[in-house]
Amino acid sequence: MENIDIPEDANEHCPGPQSETAGKSDSCAGCPNQEACATAPKGPDPDLVAIAERMSTVKHKILVLSGKGGVGKSTFSAQLSFALAGMDHQVGLMDIDICGPSIPKMLGLEGQEIHQSNLGWSPVYVEDNLGVMSIGFMLPNSDEAVIWRGPRKNSLIKQFLKDVYWGEIDYLVVDAPPGTSDEHISIVQYLLPSGIDGAIIVTTPQEVSLIDVRKEVSFCKKVGVPVLGVVENMSGLSQPLKDVKFMKLLTETGSSSDVTQDVISCLREHAPELLNIVACSEVFDSSGGGAERMCREMGIPFLGKVPLDPQLCKAAEQGKSCFEDNKSVSAPALKSIIEKVVPSTVMTE
Numbered sequence: 529m530e531n532i533d534i535p536e537d538a539n540e541h542c543p544g545p546q547s548e549t550a551g552k553s554d555s556c557a558g559c560p561n562q563e564a565c566a567t568a569p570k571g572p573d574p575d576l577v578a579i580a581e582r583m584s585t586v587k588h589k590i591l592v593l594s595g596k597g598g599v600g601k602s603t604f605s606a607q608l609s610f611a612l613a614g615m616d617h618q619v620g621l622m623d624i625d626i627c628g629p630s631i632p633k634m635l636g637l638e639g640q641e642i643h644q645s646n647l648g649w650s651p652v653y654v655e656d657n658l659g660v661m662s663i664g665f666m667l668p669n670s671d672e673a674v675i676w677r678g679p680r681k682n683s684l685i686k687q688f689l690k691d692v693y694w695g696e697i698d699y700l701v702v703d704a705p706p707g708t709s710d711e712h713i714s715i716v717q718y719l720l721p722s723g724i725d726g727a728i729i730v731t732t733p734q735e736v737s738l739i740d741v742r743k744e745v746s747f748c749k750k751v752g753v754p755v756l757g758v759v760e761n762m763s764g765l766s767q768p769l770k771d772v773k774f775m776k777l778l779t780e781t782g783s784s785s786d787v788t789q790d791v792i793s794c795l796r797e798h799a800p801e802l803l804n805i806v807a808c809s810e811v812f813d814s815s816g817g818g819a820e821r822m823c824r825e826m827g828i829p830f831l832g833k834v835p836l837d838p839q840l841c842k843a844a845e846q847g848k849s850c851f852e853d854n855k856s857v858s859a860p861a862l863k864s865i866i867e868k869v870v871p872s873t874v875m876t877e
Contacts, residue, residue: 538559538561539555539556539557539558539559540555541555542555542556542559543555543556545561545564545565550565550566551563551564551565551566552566575686575690575718576718576721578690579686579689579690579718579719579721579722580721580722582648582689582690582691582692582693582694583689583700583719583722583723584722585694585695585696585697586620586694586697586699586700586722587697587698587699588698588699588700588725589699589700589702589719589722589723589724589725590608590699590700590701590702590724590725590726590727590728590756590869591702591704591715591716591724591726591727591728591753592604592605592608592701592702592703592704592727592728592730593704593712593727593728593729593730593744593747593748594706594729594730594731594740594741594744595706595707595708595729595731595737595739595740595741595742595743595744596706596731596732596736596737596740596741597705597706597707598706599706599730599731599732599737599761599762600730600732600761600762600834601703601704601706601730601761602623602625602630602631602634602703603634603761603840603841603844604728604730604759604761604834604862605621605623605631605701605703606621606631606634606635606703606844607840607843607844607849607850607851607862608701608728608862608866608869609621609635609658609660609699609701610658610849610850610851611849611851611862611863611866612698612699612701612866612870613654613655613657613658614849614851615870616657617657617697617698617699618657618695618696618697618698618699619657619658619659619697619698619699619700619701620651620658620659620660620661620694620697620699620700620701621635621658621659621660621661621700621701621703622660622661622662622688622692622700622701622702622703623660623661623662623663623664623703624685624688624702624703624704624705624711624715625703625704625705625711626663626674626676626681626684626685626705626711627673627674627676627705628705629662629663629664629667630664631660631662631664631703632652632660632662632664632665633664633844633845633847634844634847635654635658635660635847636654636846636847636848637652637654637660637665637847638664638670638847640652640665641665641666642661642665642666645693647693648691648692648693649661649688649691649692649693650692650693651692651693651694652665659694659697661688661692663684678709678710681710681711681714682710682711682714685711685714685715685718686714686718689718689719702715702719706740707740708743708744708747712747713751716751716752716753720751720752720753724753724754725754725756726753726754726755726756727748727753727754727755727756728756728757728758728759728831728869729741729744729745729748729755729757729758729759730758730759730761731758731759731760731761731819731822732760732761732762732763732812733760733762733763733812733813733814733818733819734812734813734814734816734818735813735816737812738816738818738819738822741758741819741822742822742826745758745826745828755828755829756829756831756869757823757828757829757830757831757865757868757869758819758822758823758828758829758830758831759819759831759832759833759834759865760818760819760820760830760832760833760834761834761836762811762812762834762835762836763814763818763833763834763835763836764808764809764810764811764833764835764836765808765809765810765811765835765836765837766806766807766808766835766836766837766857766858767806767807767837767838767839767857768803768804768805768806768807768857769795769802769803769804769805769806769807770792770803770804771838772788772807773786773788774786774787774788774790774791774792775787775788806857808835811836818833819833820833829868831865831868831869832861832864832865832868833861834858834861834862834865835857835858835861837850837856837857837858839855839856839857839858840856840858840859843856850862851863
């Protein structure tokens with residue numbers, strides 16, 4: 529693992545903030561971090577021992593990452609956790625997106641609070657075998673902005689890892705914010721000593737997302753986290769034809785009128801078999817080959833494509849599993865991806 533302790537704005541020959549010469553050597557002169565490094569405590573972090581003890585009851589740890597925001601990473605984390613719990617695994621979902629915690633909403637846990645016992649902080653449970661931890665449970669108001677610098681974020685992540693009592697669980701899914709900054713560096717540093725099964729990286733098909741996802745893959749390789757694979761989310765819009773809304777455009781005024789009932793009535797009368805067809809359309813430009821081509825070029829697994837599905841979006845809004853009924857056209861794609869992930873983690877046992 530490369531030295532990811534060194535700040536990005538450090539001088540060229542930085543000895544590292546944990547070095548005995550940190551902030552004192554000639555190479556530190558003029559560095560904006562000089563004073564902080566000179567006064568910071570040195571040596572191994574004693575909290576790593578406490579974290580290792582907590583993690584000793586966790587069989588598998590999976591990070592869900594994305595270089596780009598808005599690609600559906602938290603939705604994937606939530607549905608992955610629902611699916612693993614539905615397979616009778618004991619599951620924990622940790623939300624380390626400190627500034628934008630959406631996991632409580634997506635698990636139907638808004639308004640819940642964290643409780644403490646003599647064993648530590650207790651996760652908030654969706655089911656007996658699915659517990660959740662998020663800063664969202666600690667905010668007095670869900671609209672409250674979390675305006676924290678890196679050290680305070682890192683401190684909370686460390687507290688989640690050393691103070692939350694998960695008990696004996698099969699999977700800990702960690703939902704991280706987009707990017708490759710403080711939260712990502714911290715979670716890797718704190719978890720690597722006890723082992724990380726790997727990372728699932730979520731992207732959308734267009735190149736503007738893939739540019740940043742390549743950086744996320746590079747991050748994983750630099751810090752020694754295996755890439756379990758890449759998921760291409762929002763890979764086209766898919767929904768049953770009977771659920772499509774049909775509009776007639778009025779070119780003179782630029783407005784439109786809803787003709788859905790007329791179209792459905794016509795289909796029902798003249799071609800009822802078409803009502804069971806799933807309509808698909810491209811939303812993002814994937815002419816560059818999308819995530820599948822990127823995975824071939826970078827030598828990492830491609831796990832599959834998940835279409836943009838209104839029923840999946842509805843499940844996320846309602847805090848439910850998309851696997852509960854047969855309405856979601858995304859559910860089979862998600863199930864296929866998860867079935868690929870589970871064997872790859874079992875192999876690490």
